[in-house]
Amino acid sequence: MHSDRTAEEKRDQKAQMRRAFGLLRRAALPDRHHLGWAVLWLACAAGLEVIGPLLGKRLIDEHLLPRVLDWTAMALLLGGVVLTGWAASWLRYLQLTRLSGLAMRSVQRLREQVYGHVLRLPMAFFDRAITGQLVSRVTNDTEAVKGLYIQVLFVILDSTIVLVGTIAAMAWLDWRLMLIVVALMPCVLGIVWLYQRLSAPAVTRARQLRSDINAQMAESIGGMTVLQANNAEQRFADRFAHTNAEHYTQRVAEIRANAWLLRPALDMLNVVLLAAVIWFFGQRGGSAALNAAEVGVLYAFINYIARVIEPLIQITMQFSQLQQSVVASARVAGLLDEAGAPEHGKGAGQRKAAANAAADGPAIAIRHLDFAYIDDQRVLHDLSLDIPQGAFFGIVGHTGSGKSTLLSLLLRYYPARHGSILMNGVALDDIDIEQFRADVGLVPQDPFLLAASAIENIDMGRGLPRERIQAAARAAHAHDFITALEDGYDTLLGEGGSRLSSGQKQLIAIARALAGEPRILLLDEATSRIDSQTEQIVQQALNELRGRVTIVAIAHRLSTIRDADRIVVLNHGLIEEAGSHDTLMQIEGGLYQRLYLLQQLAA
Numbered sequence: 001m002h003s004d005r006t007a008e009e010k011r012d013q014k015a016q017m018r019r020a021f022g023l024l025r026r027a028a029l030p031d032r033h034h035l036g037w038a039v040l041w042l043a044c045a046a047g048l049e050v051i052g053p054l055l056g057k058r059l060i061d062e063h064l065l066p067r068v069l070d071w072t073a074m075a076l077l078l079g080g081v082v083l084t085g086w087a088a089s090w091l092r093y094l095q096l097t098r099l100s101g102l103a104m105r106s107v108q109r110l111r112e113q114v115y116g117h118v119l120r121l122p123m124a125f126f127d128r129a130i131t132g133q134l135v136s137r138v139t140n141d142t143e144a145v146k147g148l149y150i151q152v153l154f155v156i157l158d159s160t161i162v163l164v165g166t167i168a169a170m171a172w173l174d175w176r177l178m179l180i181v182v183a184l185m186p187c188v189l190g191i192v193w194l195y196q197r198l199s200a201p202a203v204t205r206a207r208q209l210r211s212d213i214n215a216q217m218a219e220s221i222g223g224m225t226v227l228q229a230n231n232a233e234q235r236f237a238d239r240f241a242h243t244n245a246e247h248y249t250q251r252v253a254e255i256r257a258n259a260w261l262l263r264p265a266l267d268m269l270n271v272v273l274l275a276a277v278i279w280f281f282g283q284r285g286g287s288a289a290l291n292a293a294e295v296g297v298l299y300a301f302i303n304y305i306a307r308v309i310e311p312l313i314q315i316t317m318q319f320s321q322l323q324q325s326v327v328a329s330a331r332v333a334g335l336l337d338e339a340g341a342p343e344h345g346k347g348a349g350q351r352k353a354a355a356n357a358a359a360d361g362p363a364i365a366i367r368h369l370d371f372a373y374i375d376d377q378r379v380l381h382d383l384s385l386d387i388p389q390g391a392f393f394g395i396v397g398h399t400g401s402g403k404s405t406l407l408s409l410l411l412r413y414y415p416a417r418h419g420s421i422l423m424n425g426v427a428l429d430d431i432d433i434e435q436f437r438a439d440v441g442l443v444p445q446d447p448f449l450l451a452a453s454a455i456e457n458i459d460m461g462r463g464l465p466r467e468r469i470q471a472a473a474r475a476a477h478a479h480d481f482i483t484a485l486e487d488g489y490d491t492l493l494g495e496g497g498s499r500l501s502s503g504q505k506q507l508i509a510i511a512r513a514l515a516g517e518p519r520i521l522l523l524d525e526a527t528s529r530i531d532s533q534t535e536q537i538v539q540q541a542l543n544e545l546r547g548r549v550t551i552v553a554i555a556h557r558l559s560t561i562r563d564a565d566r567i568v569v570l571n572h573g574l575i576e577e578a579g580s581h582d583t584l585m586q587i588e589g590g591l592y593q594r595l596y597l598l599q600q601l602a603a
């Protein structure tokens, strides 16, 4: 059982690695030219750093110890040491600027890609998504890819090149001595392995908790009114403190593993290596003094030991960062792997839809529609309905009867399980999505206003002419109150339209839908939050659209759809009754009649 789990964890880790590096590769692709140069400079810099001690060794062996004071040659060798050091620094600077630029551009591209992808995800994804976590993916986790560049390419690659170069130089100088150094290197791997085992769970958990902290913040801010009204500040603060405290504990566990194990053990190894090399020299020299040639080798070796240990320390020290970056990058890759909403009907369907636009058939035809969010829990059952061109249809029913679900299917937020929906005789899936969105307007229950001006809120980024926006605002009866604002259409409405009343927000949402000049207008309880006077304005606006626009309105408030051509009454996902208000009121004991009378009583 346990081994099953570890095998599974290993597979998961491998999959994460693959995803993270796949993402890194894709993000770097447009910059591969820079990447090539950066790696070349890196290799040259590392090579020059390996050459430095060799020149130093020659200076000692050939001039200083034998007292062969050939000033020109000595100046050349000394100059060589200084020059290689200087050139290595310069190349590192060039490589760093290229690599940083490349890393930042990759993050920029990736962030755009992730955000663009999120915008195209199907609605079903958002049913299970947690806003704070999603925000964290787009902001923090994409930044982690930069970490991958800096850690993987800059530190690990650099350190590996230095390591290989140094070992080669050591082998050339004295292969037996080199073997002593190399023989002690598996100790480093052991230390790293132990460190990873101790710190990996804390690293992963800390990351998850950071995401939870974001999610809790986002949720609290979004629901601040409800939170304060329910006196829940303390409970939320406690919950937050609990998550925050756990995050702290995990971070401490990770840092402890680093501070108690990794660094001291590696520093110790450095000392052991030095001692081993000096001991080896002592053994070889016996009681006699070291011969001249060996002093230079010792000088080079002492230099190189620091160079072997340092890259190893660097590589290992980067591991915790690297782990975090891999986890984060894998999550970004996972988000990008989420299947986007299917893009149907490019081209042919569009032409077909346009060709059928003038057809006499129903604007919307629903045929044997079945739907379930979760398997076996059907929300809509074998629904069939024809909505003629220009008709005004109302949909009513108890809470949970499936009204909003039907609307979501009409809006293509979810694909139908069985059955079909046709608009102007074309199946929804065959209609080009852009054409579809232009043809269908929505007034949602929550108007969702941007922290922008009235005009921007109506335009919603479509770049519509000002006259068209104003005409839509007039049709929605929003023009008068907008012009009464201090800057008219250019007045900033505040976050979520906080400057406006609920009714005014709703009218802006109606204006927004009308500005697109839709052929079909869907309203989802657009009057549930407004007073009777504003409701009458909405009714008037809808009546004015009659015949020109096909209207489907869900309403809890039955007065809104009283004048509808046909009212469809849903009950547990089935059409229970359908007809005009008068017809439905004549069904004694009918669902509509009961709903209506109940509302009359309540009023």
Ligand SMILES: Nc1ncnc2c1ncn2[C@@H]1O[C@H](COP(=O)(O)OP(=O)(O)OP(=O)(O)O)[C@@H](O)[C@H]1O
Pocket (backbone or CB within 6 Å): 127, 373, 374, 379, 397, 398, 399, 400, 401, 402, 403, 404, 405, 406
């Ligand atoms: N995203 C979802 N995931 C899973 N189940 C859902 C989802 N949305 C709605 N449901 C379920 O589907 C059923 C119908 O919900 P729907 O929102 O369509 O009802 P409604 O008639 O619009 O209700 P209301 O008048 O309260 O808005 C309910 O049982 C609800 O719990």
